[in-house]
Amino acid sequence: MERNLAQDIMVYSKELHLPTFRKNYEASAIEAARENLSFEQYLHGMLQNEYEARAENRKKTQIRQAGFPQLKYLQDLSREDLPKEAQERLPLLERLEFIRTGRNLILAGNPGTGKTHMAIGLAIKACIEGFRVMYTTVPRMLTQIRESRSEKTLSSLEHRFEKYDLVVCDEFGYISYDKEGAELLFNHLSLRAGHKSTIITTNLSFDRWPEIFGDPTLTAAMVDRLTHKAYLICMNGKSYRVKETRKWNEQ
Numbered sequence: 001m002e003r004n005l006a007q008d009i010m011v012y013s014k015e016l017h018l019p020t021f022r023k024n025y026e027a028s029a030i031e032a033a034r035e036n037l038s039f040e041q042y043l044h045g046m047l048q049n050e051y052e053a054r055a056e057n058r059k060k061t062q063i064r065q066a067g068f069p070q071l072k073y074l075q076d077l078s079r080e081d082l083p084k085e086a087q088e089r090l091p092l093l094e095r096l097e098f099i100r101t102g103r104n105l106i107l108a109g110n111p112g113t114g115k116t117h118m119a120i121g122l123a124i125k126a127c128i129e130g131f132r133v134m135y136t137t138v139p140r141m142l143t144q145i146r147e148s149r150s151e152k153t154l155s156s157l158e159h160r161f162e163k164y165d166l167v168v169c170d171e172f173g174y175i176s177y178d179k180e181g182a183e184l185l186f187n188h189l190s191l192r193a194g195h196k197s198t199i200i201t202t203n204l205s206f207d208r209w210p211e212i213f214g215d216p217t218l219t220a221a222m223v224d225r226l227t228h229k230a231y232l233i234c235m236n237g238k239s240y241r242v243k244e245t246r247k248w249n250e251q
Contacts, residue, residue: 020053021046062127067135074121082114083237090118093231096126099166099197104226107201109235115201118235119168122199131165138172138185145184162191172202173212182213186222193225200226 006026013022025046032042063071074094079087086107098105105122107115123133136144148157161167169189177185192198204212206223213219 018050020050024049058130059128062130062133063124066123066127066133068120068124069135070120071124072117072120073124074118077114077117077121081238082118083109083233083235085234086114086118089231089233093122094125096122096129096131098231099126099131102192102195102197104197104228104230105199106227106230106232107199107235108205108232109203109237110239111203112239113235113237115235116170119170119199119201123166123168126166132163133166133168134161134164135168135170137170137174139175141169141188142177142181142185145188146181149184158188158191161188162196164192164196166197166199167192168199168201170201172200173204173209176212177214179215179218182215182218182222186218186225189222190225193228198226 009025010022013019013025028042028046028049032045037045074090079090082090093105105119107119109115120135123135127133144157145154148154189198206227209223210216210219213222
């Protein structure tokens with residue numbers, strides 16, 4: 001290939017943001033000539049490679065932007081060790097129809113039973129399938145709400161929060177809240193109620209939520225709002241972490 005022509009291809013593909021094309025066009029051209037492919041077949045292959053590379057990069061970007069503390073995939077979940085109700089419901093949840101219909105998922109049970117792993121695994125699958133996802137812990141979310149309110153940027157935070165297809169709110173009920181904090185949390189979560197999906201993990205059964213939020217009326221309203229047409233899964237069972245520790249010690 002003439003030097004100027006090759007240089008132009010590099011310049012044009014860079015300006016047009018075609019990194020896969022720029023990397024592979026020469027080798028693909030040689031391969032196309034060897035296999036006697038038509039120009040259209042060669043072009044189709046190059047466009048397909050660029051498309052697939054962009055799709056893969058988009059998935060990685062969405063997973064990174066979701067803010068997961070760890071990448072916990074569903075295929076790494078020890079399903080036979082999950083509580084029975086989770087084992088039965090997971091095949092349905094994996095279809096992600098609950099996200100498409102804007103239904104919530106509440107994973108409630110004692111520590112170490114796979115709640116966070118299951119929540120993040122579903123959320124990562126959602127990222128891969130093109131949904132916009134956000135992960136946060138409830139204490140961190142409340143801190144962001146308070147900071148945004150003091151900086152007069154709360155409306156912007158609420159707008160972004162409302163637009164996510166799925167939000168994972170981990171560690172719900174780990175700490176208690178004052179009346180103001182409970183009201184801020186209720187108002188923020190209510191933005192998504194009925195049209196966007198939220199996954200909540202909690203160690204507490206609903207009858208113990210008044211201990212965390214103090215106000216029984218507000219607690220009742222929050223439970224009603226979050227659980228309306230939601231999937232409620234009991235995650236009480238033996239601790240994953242205890243099992244893993246025992247296996248490690250045995251090895």
